[in-house]
Amino acid sequence: MTDKQKQLLLAFLGYDTGGIDGIWGPMSRRATEAFQKDYMETADGLFGPATEQRIREVISGGEPVKKQDFWGDIRFFCREEFRCTCGGRGCTGFPAEPAERLVRNAEAVRRHFGVPALVSSGVRCQLRNAELPGSAANSLHLRGKAMDFRVEGIDADTLCTYVKTLPDVDEAYAIDGSFVHMGVLKYEGGA
Numbered sequence: 544m545t546d547k548q549k550q551l552l553l554a555f556l557g558y559d560t561g562g563i564d565g566i567w568g569p570m571s572r573r574a575t576e577a578f579q580k581d582y583m584e585t586a587d588g589l590f591g592p593a594t595e596q597r598i599r600e601v602i603s604g605g606e607p608v609k610k611q612d613f614w615g616d617i618r619f620f621c622r623e624e625f626r627c628t629c630g631g632r633g634c635t636g637f638p639a640e641p642a643e644r645l646v647r648n649a650e651a652v653r654r655h656f657g658v659p660a661l662v663s664s665g666v667r668c669q670l671r672n673a674e675l676p677g678s679a680a681n682s683l684h685l686r687g688k689a690m691d692f693r694v695e696g697i698d699a700d701t702l703c704t705y706v707k708t709l710p711d712v713d714e715a716y717a718i719d720g721s722f723v724h725m726g727v728l729k730y731e732g733g734a
């Protein structure tokens with residue numbers, strides 16, 4: 544991998560390398576270090592084989608990391624509610640963006656029942672996903688395509704039944720008496 548390719552990958556994930564010019568200066572080293580702090584165990588600022596492998600994983604494992612503009616239409620949820628709950632230990636919060644369809648479905652649920660909804664788990668990084676009991680290794684949460692949530696005063700079965708009527712939902716099940724997992728596996732547009 545050339546220095547220019549390394550800069551390109553760092554920049555793609557939002558780390559400022561001071562340009563993609565193939566000149567490996569202090570900003571490229573700082574960007575590497577910032578990436579390592581976010582995604583690796585140690586941060587030395589050196590872009591070696593381990594860093595190269597990790598950045599490939601991060602990029603191929605998630606959706607393109609870019610802010611989606613559909614949030615302007617969303618009234619009852621904000622992007623922050625979908626943030627990974629690892630507390631910065633495994634990611635910077637959004638290893639993938641919440642899929643537009645998922646968020647629009649959540650909005651539909653909120654409108655249908657007319658009472659507040661609470662997201663308990665939105666996007667997850669590998670670390671967070673692995674430590675949650677019962678989560679699948681290839682969980683849709685890793686790709687921003689699933690959320691766990693409840694609606695105030697509505698039992699999980701009622702919520703689940705409604706969730707199943709929404710577009711692109713191919714995973715809908717009760718986690719307990721009140722929380723439901725909603726996933727949009729086949730949805731490819733928007734995020």
Ligand SMILES: [Zn+2]
Binds near residue numbers: 630631632636670671
């Ligand atoms: Zn995380």
Ligand SMILES: [Zn+2]
Binds near residue numbers: 664
């Ligand atoms: Zn879930």
